[in-house]
Amino acid sequence: MNAIVESLPAAPQPERSAARTVAAKEWLELRRGPRGRLLAALMAVLMGVALVGGAVQYERGHQERDAAQDADRSLWNSQGEKDAHSAAHFGQWAFKPPSLLALADPGVDAYSGGAVWMEAHKRNEMQFRPARDSGVTARMGGLTLAFVLQAVLPLVIIVLGFNALSGERERGTLRQLLGQGVTPQALALGKGLALLRGLAWLLLPLAALLVLSGALLAASGQGAGAVQRALAWVGGHTLYLAGFVALTLAVSALARSSRAALVTLLALWLLATFVAPRVMTEVARSSVALPSAQEFRERISAERAKTFGHDETHPAFAAYKAELLAQYKVQRVEDLPLNFRGLALRRDDEMGYSIYDRLFGELDAAITQQDVLRQAPGALLPLLAMQPLSMALAGTDTRHHRHFAQAAEAHRRVIQTMTSEDLIRNQRYGDTAYVSPAALWAKVPPFDYPPPSAAWALRGVWGALGLLLGWVLLSTTLAAVAVRRLRAV
């Protein structure tokens, strides 16, 4: 007896090695079977169409923005001799540069707009919202790479893997495999590795393409951080999809039949992909109220009514005038050492700044609260976590728009300050004939907006990233528990 026991294989097949063997066989079957080939072709076409479509849109947006920016700048520079405050009213456009990954995930670009009109006295909202000008099809969402990865690819994983373990049980091969001494864990791991290998075949070329494009952009000085963003974007999606691989295996192990596994997984996919985002948007909207655009404008108007603008009869104007006269110990504004009109314009701007900062700050805080609430169930319904992460890395989420809008507002203030300062220093009181020199306009620096870094983008979505990791952890744990319960009979 001892001799027999000793003659048994001393080092039984390690689980990792068994998993690799299973994975290799699964991969072979996947390549040979019509299901694998068909889905691979479908995914290649969908991703290709989405990528090309996104690239065309990106290039068009880039060209249009550059052309509009140049045209607007030359209009500004060619104003000639002019009253400085009139020039401030003449205004300028600030155009948001499209990020590379906007071609993959346009995010809220179509709804938030891509440019801000910078003018005297007013902080404007962003303009040029393609969704407003498009038909219903555009508002329903086009075929973007993000949609393919976030909605279609999980479905492909489900179709490829729903019978990964239930099918083995139904065919009777599970009994044979377990009878060979293969552990359910090794079997499931092998199946999972094969599905991940399929994903890698789709995602690695995409990652290479995005990273290469990012590197080329960075080399041309246009896309700092684009490489890191592309890597993190693909990495985030890999996590998201790995969770679906684990979930598919878990359901396949738990379900009584392959049909039951498929129905369950399709129901979960529908819930996670289409129902949850809508429901959570409504929950967030009803929990944290946002003012309508009209209400917000009215609120600003009401606050701005406390400032004087050009109204010399406004009590705030009279108060400022009195304050200045007292400060300089003079009786008349004509005796002030600086131009009173310029000073008043500057004061009015400063009063406006604090109003805008407060009201826009409140609006941004409410939007952030909504975002946090919307993504809260992200560990269970992962698209709720994946979407904000994807948009953040693509630079197309509300936080990036806010960042741009704040940069534009800061630039508007630079313009206001420069024009008011010219009046303060150079115009004599009552000299209505005074015009600022044409050279002044070129001294106003052009609006230069370096996009924030990848680290900045990630800092805003730590919560979503944590939820995504939670999703992977939960689905993997579920798979581990389900596989442990896998029985031959």
Add this chain to the structure above:
Amino acid sequence: MLEARQLTKRYGDTLALDKLDLTVAPGEVFCLLGPNGAGKTTTVNLFLNFVSPTSGQALVCGIDAAQDPQRARRALAYIPEMVTLYPALSGAENLGYFSTLADGVQRPPAELLRLLTQAGLDAARAAQKVGGYSKGMRQKVGIAIAMARGAKALLLDEPTSGLDPRAANEFAGSIDTLRRQGVAVLMVTHDLFLAKQCATRVGIMQRGRLVTVIDAATVDPVGLERVYLDSSMEVAA
């Protein structure tokens, strides 16, 4: 070597196997005969630990299958009533897959072909996808898997059910080859002729109990049938 010690399995109030004591020595083919529900497949499932014993032990080469199921399974080969294979793979690829899973050894194509032909499969069919195989051909792949494993013990559960006489005869020849190599074979069957042809000993089970064990060499198929029927009637009485 396979050994059952007071092996008992109860499903609720139903006693599926009652204190089975059985030893199958190396180079021995022990056939378990009995009607449906006699406890034959339960015995196989207990050696594989697909179900846990209520009491007693199922030992594979001295390893308690309930205590260390993975190691016990690695020590034996198992051929079910219907060997199920992966239809998109060839016979050789299926053999390669199952045998590599069992011991981690990747066998060269020539060795896979040798094993398949040794198990009785036509060499020309080895490279064809098993989707087109008959049941007999799939059973031969099952035998080849068992051979590749070099297992010391073999469990067979109704292996010739549905096979034509010629295929069943070829299968019996393969079992005999394994027996001569010193493998301990426990075969569950309804086929009295196969039992007589292959077995060194025959056990007859009724209602979860091993009621008779006879030396296969001492009876002919007709005599075996008589013993089987007598055992059934005694238990019924």
